[in-house]
Amino acid sequence: MKAVSEQEIRTSFVNCSRGEAKRLALPRDLAEQPWDDLDFLGWCDPGAPDRGYVVTERGGEVVGVALRVVTQQRGRLHRGMCSLCLTTHPGNGVSLMTARRAGQAGRDNNSVGVYMCTDLACSLYVRGKKIPDLGGRLEESLTVEQQIDRTVDKLSAFLDKILA
Numbered sequence: 001m002k003a004v005s006e007q008e009i010r011t012s013f014v015n016c017s018r019g020e021a022k023r024l025a026l027p028r029d030l031a032e033q034p035w036d037d038l039d040f041l042g043w044c045d046p047g048a049p050d051r052g053y054v055v056t057e058r059g060g061e062v063v064g065v066a067l068r069v070v071t072q073q074r075g076r077l078h079r080g081m082c083s084l085c086l087t088t089h090p091g092n093g094v095s096l097m098t099a100r101r102a103g104q105a106g107r108d109n110n111s112v113g114v115y116m117c118t119d120l121a122c123s124l125y126v127r128g129k130k131i132p133d134l135g136g137r138l139e140e141s142l143t144v145e146q147q148i149d150r151t152v153d154k155l156s157a158f159l160d161k162i163l164a
Contacts, residue, residue, distance in 0.1 A: 001038040004062055006030065009041075009055050012064035014102040015162055020066065024053065037127055039152050042120025044069070052097060052120055058159060065162055068111075069118065070096040083115045084154045085122035085147075090134045093118055102163050112161040114154075126151050 040056035080094030100106035124130035
């Protein structure tokens, strides 16, 4: 992913108002992000732990979506698997992320959801740059590049549902 500016991020959101996009908290370390290792920029709102955001490139444009994190208290013995990167995490390491659909459907309170890594670091897990806490990645016969492509395709399918 290419580096994006604060302004590009704020204008990219497709499922929230301009006012909401203007007020949302951006990552404090935006300039230090490992852009070459990211398929999408994902972060959790430090002031609102039930909110997360994903920004990615799609068709030559930057597209952002606001997410709600459905919190569930799970024990350390429970394991969840991210639908995008197929990383397993213990406890609350995987959460259901819901997003209002874009346009009139979103204004009518329609939403879609996907199970994702709670820290939204799927790109780093796939590349082995971040290791899950007591979880892991399944041993696969796919190359890392193929796993990256699969993760991008799964994110794209989720975005298709939001934009439909």
